[in-house]
Amino acid sequence: MPDDVGMTVAVQLFPTCIGDVVAQQTVTDTERVLDALGIDHQRPSGTTCCGQPAFNSGHDSPARSVAKATLKALDDGSDLPILVPSGSCASMVRLHWRELFHGTPEAEAATRIARRVRELSSFLAEHTDALRDLEPSLAVRVGYHDSCHMLRELRIKEAPREVLQTVAGLELVELDSSERCCGFGGTFSGRYPDVSVAMADTKIDDMVAAKVDVLVSSDPGCLMQLAGRMSRQGTPVRAVHVATLMAEALA
Amino acid sequence: MTDRASFLAAIRSAPRGLDPGLPDRRDAPDAPTQLRVGEDRAARLQAEAEAASTVVHRVTASDVAATVARVLVEANSQRIALTTDLAPFVDDVQATLAVAGLTGAIYAEVAPNRAHAGALDATVTGCIAAVAASGSIVTSAAGAGRAGALIAPTHICVVRDEQIVGGLHELFDGDVLAEAGSLFALQSGPSRSADIEKVLILGVHGPGNVHLIIVAPD
Amino acid sequence: MSATREDVGGTPLPPGWAKPAHQPDAFELTTTTFEERAAKTMARPFARGAIANATDHAAALTTARFVGTDHDALREEARKIRAHAIANLPDYLDHWIDQAERKGTVVHYASDESEARRIVAQICTDQQITRVVKSKSMASEEVSLNSALEAVGVDIYETDLGEFVVQAMGDRPGHVIAPILHRTKDEVHELFSAMAGHELPNEAEALTAFAREGLRHAFLTADAGISGGNFLIAETGDVLLVTNEGNGRLTTSLPPIHIALVGIEKVLPRRRDLAVLLPLLTGHGTGQQITTYVSVAAGPRRQGEPDGPEQMHVVLLDAGRSALLGGEFEEALHCIRCGACQNVCPVYRQVGGHAYGWVYGGPIGAVLTPLFRGQEEAGELAHATTLCGACDDVCPVKIPLHDLLLGLRRRSDADGHVPRHEQLAFALWAQVWSRPLLYRASTAVARGSLRTLARDGVVSAKTPLLRRWTAGRDLVVGRRAR
Missing domain, CATH: 3.40.50.10420 (NagB/RpiA/CoA transferase-like)
Structure with a gap:
């Protein structure tokens, strides 16, 4: 790992719609971690949603009009990395915007932005030395959930684990089902709630069997699903974003 | 009724998809069913066959008949048939069976009566090849017949060392299949099913007791 | 004879x-929907357990089989x-x-x-x-x-x-x-x-x-x-x-x-x-x-x-x-019917093959059935997946099942086979969320409503709009007090 502290001095932060509505804590915690690392950050004004809910439902036209608003807000003429604290939104912008905007006046900007977008944990993984210097510490047993789009589209698997392992006292457990879908699936969770919940349950059973205190993921969608089900069931496992765990460890 | 011309015309009228070209066999990556560099064929054949629950015997040519007879006596087989691809061991096997009080009928003479074929206790066949890396014997309709190697609860196959090919590539690139007749078959261990609650059962429709006799080179 | x-x-x-x-x-x-058919299998605990065990087992054997080869x-x-x-x-x-x-x-x-x-x-x-x-x-x-x-x-x-x-x-x-x-x-x-x-x-x-x-x-x-x-x-x-x-x-x-x-x-x-x-x-x-x-x-x-x-x-x-030749869905014809995509599918694992309503279950079924039986009859199946991509990674002939499923969803949209309420919802969504000002207003309203509904940072009430979510889950909106 090259010592690149100070290499990145400023970033843009795209909170995503889920960060604006449900997972505000994730966004604030991301900012706290960036603050601790001394990295300047700002939320560009005017971002909305990446368009994924409509795109993945097959409705390209509404997806495009919503994504266009975000595209305009993010295309600020700078080369700053755009951090996204959500694996599937990062995947949407990085990999699918080019397809979504293909043949439109925004095609070029979409490519430009796709190149700048970084999934948060993969960005933080480049700053593990700096993180370690800050002596994060938290005595917890943690299981990690690989979100599908981050794992199988962005092919990011080790980065969030490397970030978690900077925390003193943290014990990272590999769950048998770490790569299995949690059942969220965007609109799937509402179309087929019983199947969706059953899918969450198999993951939760696994976490309980592994006796983890905290389940960490890098995708607020998966966390909404797993935390929501565990809350309903009274499962004594917290489900938090990697940014939240790091913020707590650095506090 | 649709005929050949109109059936194919309908398919031809469809637009043509992207053709990446047919890959060249020489660049083909290795599959699990290929021999590894420097690996011994007979040893790999034995290992793969045993992994598939085949009982393997490594013998010299002079011990083939005795081994066959021993297996059949142990299996308590009475109705026994031999296929002609067992040559050059047919006479020897029949003579040795006779000593044990058993008769080895010729499968081609039993087969025309399905009931008789279906009532066999054991068959003894040769093969046209064996594939080391997949643990398979290769039988032909012209030799062992279509059903000769799997109609009875016990099957013994005799393979000579020089018949063993390394992997599937060698089998399909070689010329042993040319004379196979109307069917060739790869057969790898006992018949099996795990349909009922994943419990592995050997000997469903084919043999549950399978022996492979590998004859060492002279 | x-x-x-x-x-x-x-x-x-x-x-x-x-x-x-x-x-x-x-x-x-x-005659039935995916949800109804799925419920039948899910109501049988043995079937659920057996499907999960058997598919996990098969998937593990497949992985093990190709260790040491350039799979x-x-x-x-x-x-x-x-x-x-x-x-x-x-x-x-x-x-x-x-x-x-x-x-x-x-x-x-x-x-x-x-x-x-x-x-x-x-x-x-x-x-x-x-x-x-x-x-x-x-x-x-x-x-x-x-x-x-x-x-x-x-x-x-x-x-x-x-x-x-x-x-x-x-x-x-x-x-x-x-x-x-x-x-x-x-x-x-x-x-x-x-x-x-x-x-x-x-x-x-x-x-x-x-x-x-x-x-x-x-x-x-x-x-x-x-x-x-x-x-x-x-x-x-x-x-x-x-x-x-x-x-x-x-x-x-x-x-x-x-x-x-x-x-x-x-x-x-x-x-x-x-x-x-x-x-x-x-x-x-x-x-x-x-x-x-x-x-x-x-x-x-x-x-x-x-x-x-x-x-x-x-x-x-x-x-x-x-009819599939040369088209967007041609790769569905590459299938060799090995069943590997069923074995890794987290949805199939819960619902089994019958939920797919026809001959083929799992990801390939969700693709082939709408293609063979028509969008009207079976278009729904393309939505009965989370697009997790596990099937793409396992397919022995690399059929891009995720893309085909997404393509079928697009085709439903293009052919007008989408329920009216879904079309309206996305149209309204696009109207509001393509305008940053309206977006900010709508998210503020959403946050406010959730705050009102929440007890200890958790929404569990069965509100009309959230019914299909909150039937089996809460919506955790704040940090959970513990």
Whole structure:
């Protein structure tokens, strides 16, 4: 790992719609971690949603009009990395915007932005030395959930684990089902709630069997699903974003 | 009724998809069913066959008949048939069976009566090849017949060392299949099913007791 | 042929076997929804557990099988072979037909399902076939062959152990490789004991032996054997069949007539392509090094051969396949029916094969069913997945299932097969969220409403808009107090 502290001095932060509505804590915690690392950050004004809910439902036209608003807000003429604290939104912008905007006046900007977008944990993984210097510490047993789009589209698997392992006292457990879908699936969770919940349950059973205190993921969608089900069931496992765990460890 | 011309015309009228070209066999990556560099064929054949629950015997040519007879006596087989691809061991096997009080009928003479074929206790066949890396014997309709190697609860196959090919590539690139007749078959261990609650059962429709006799080179 | 039957000594078929149970046709698509069908399987705890265990087990075996090999390169090779075969399908089929006919195979042409049924029924009528042994064939499930043959007075015996159970229960296969994945030993015990007319030992071995004995009689007396085909080899006119029980080969060896019903997409150019495709088919299907029996037949018995059928018929089945050529969904034709995508699918794992309402379950079913049965009837299936992509990663011929599923969702949208309320919702969503000001206002309202509804940072009330979420889950909006 090259010592690149100070290499990145400023970033843009795209909170995503889920960060604006449900997972505000994730966004604030991301900012706290960036603050601790001394990295300047700002939320560009005017971002909305990446368009994924409509795109993945097959409705390209509404997806495009919503994504266009975000595209305009993010295309600020700078080369700053755009951090996204959500694996599937990062995947949407990085990999699918080019397809979504293909043949439109925004095609070029979409490519430009796709190149700048970084999934948060993969960005933080480049700053593990700096993180370690800050002596994060938290005595917890943690299981990690690989979100599908981050794992199988962005092919990011080790980065969030490397970030978690900077925390003193943290014990990272590999769950048998770490790569299995949690059942969220965007609109799937509402179309087929019983199947969706059953899918969450198999993951939760696994976490309980592994006796983890905290389940960490890098995708607020998966966390909404797993935390929501565990809350309903009274499962004594917290489900938090990697940014939240790091913020707590650095506090 | 649709005929050949109109059936194919309908398919031809469809637009043509992207053709990446047919890959060249020489660049083909290795599959699990290929021999590894420097690996011994007979040893790999034995290992793969045993992994598939085949009982393997490594013998010299002079011990083939005795081994066959021993297996059949142990299996308590009475109705026994031999296929002609067992040559050059047919006479020897029949003579040795006779000593044990058993008769080895010729499968081609039993087969025309399905009931008789279906009532066999054991068959003894040769093969046209064996594939080391997949643990398979290769039988032909012209030799062992279509059903000769799997109609009875016990099957013994005799393979000579020089018949063993390394992997599937060698089998399909070689010329042993040319004379196979109307069917060739790869057969790898006992018949099996795990349909009922994943419990592995050997000997469903084919043999549950399978022996492979590998004859060492002279 | 009747003479052959009378020759058979030994036990005739036990009384309970005189007529195999009628098997219903495989279509539930028009009468039920995915959600309703899924609920049926999910209500059976054994089925759920068994499906999860069996698919996990198979997936692990597949992974283990390819350790130490360049699995990805092999899959890429297989993808190219399949893509090349499909891109040149008419030429290879033409060549296959030439070769097959040269070897005495009678080739028939079925443009659609009803033609396939008519052809096979006609062969049965012409040849006075009244008893058929059948080796597992998904193509025959597609065309509902069994009921068509029953209608012309043919008794059909499914000979794959699992398919036999399925048939006798009046059920349908739940998985392309493991048809009774969803059934217990106790259920099989009860069924077989009733057929036997006495209580059988409740052990897999004894139950298997019972089926073997009766089916052996069927093999020895059947007038014809019907099979599918895993591959057609253009070079040599071969039909290839893989089975583990040996029923496939017996089906094509013992009865005097062999009829194979095979989808046109099963063509491979050369025998040597099997060196790539076979280990992938079996490694991804069951995790085996190779399937126990691989049988490759070209034509009926020849002069001097000790056994084999006097006639071999092959019915080539189009039934919606050629319509996919050259189009967005062509890669669905690359499928070799190994079942690996079912084994890794987190949705299939919960709901099993029947939820997909037709012949094929899991990701490939969610793709093939809308393509073969139409968007109107089956378009919903493309939404019955989380697009997790596990199927893409396991497919031995690298079918981009995720993209095909997404493509089908787009096609639903383009063809107007989307429910009105969904269209309106996304249109409204786009109106509001494409405008940052309205977006900010709407998210502020949403946050405020959630705050109002929340107790201790958790929304669990069944509010109308959130009903389908909160039925089984809370919505955790704040940091949980603990």
